[in-house]
Structures are given as C-alpha cells and as structure tokens.
Amino acid sequence: MTASTYESELFEKLKGIRKGYRAPRQVLQALYARMMLEYSVYEFTKARFKRLIDEALDARDKKRFDMLSQQYNEWLAQYRSGCTVSEHGYEMECNFEDMKINIDS
Template sequence: MQQPTYEKHLLKKLKSVQQGQRPPRQVLQSLYARMMMEYTVHEQNKARLKQRIDQALDDGDYEAFMHYTSVYNEWRETQQIGKMISEQGYELELTFDVDDT
C-alpha cells in the first residue's frame, strides 16, 4: 500500500528520538493535524495584520498604519524562527513563509 502524500512529507521532516523507527500512523496523523492548525493560524494572522495595514492606508490613518506595521514586523520576526511540535518522542520542525508577497 502506498503512503499518502502528507505522510511522505512528514517522514522527510520528522526527527525521531528513537532513531530509525517509523512512527505509528496515529502519531503521524496527530502531527499532521497540529501542523495544519499551526499553518492555518499563521496564514490567518498574516492576512489579518496585512488587512489592518491596508485599511489604515485606505483611511489615511498614519498612527494606525505605523502601529500595525510595527506589530506585523514583530510578528514576522517571531515566525522566522519557526516552531517545533512533538508527539510521543517524534519532533517536527515547522517553517513559515514570512515573505511579503
């Protein structure tokens, strides 16, 4: 039986405390669900902050623009380091797209 695509992706990025052991499917599914949640929260925060910056520009509100630009830049710095999630001795390092595209 062929592995689902998400499983192949996870296995490439997965770091195991128990070297060489394949994680149980339950662990992979849990890590995948947590990974998707983290990426979703990341994208929602990114969109929300960009929307507030755009709204401040549209309104000509210099103070709000400077405030949200500062908040966005601080948020980007925290996102650049990524995040580590773990489950039953298996770790998965998440990296986030923080480009301004």
C-alpha cells in the same frame, strides 16, 4: 494529498526518529493535524494584519499604520525560523513561508 504522500513528507521532516523506529501512523496524523492547525492560525493572523494595515493606509492613518506595521513585524519575527510541533516525543519543524499546500479534490 494522499496518505502516503503526506506521510513520506512528514517522515523527512521528523527530528525524533531514533534507532530506526518509525513513528506510528497515529503520531504522524496528529503531527499533520497540529501542523495544519498552526498553519491555519498563521495564515489567518497574517491576512488579518495585512487587512488592518491596508485599512490604515486607505484612511491615511500614519499612527495606526506604524503601530500595526510594528506589531506585524514583531509577530512575523516569531515565525522566521518556523515553528516546531511535537507529539509523543516526535518533533517536526514547519516553515510556513516555504509550505505549499495541495488539496486534491
């Protein structure tokens, strides 16, 4: 992703822009870094839950499956409306299920 591309996407999602002031580039980069960190933790945790649930299914362990499924659904409910990252008074809403990450090599 080029710098201008992610900056324009971030500007569209920023809630904290007041009186026509644009966020400094450092703030945008910090928001982007926080968003990527949150997204990474979200994807890691989601994959971990799915792996553990699959293992419980393979072992035919209904009790463990039910417990993990409940925990997964409770955890997932926290992210249904996304999350908010903030930096120096600027906030950005992140909805991980709609996120498409493109990495240009």
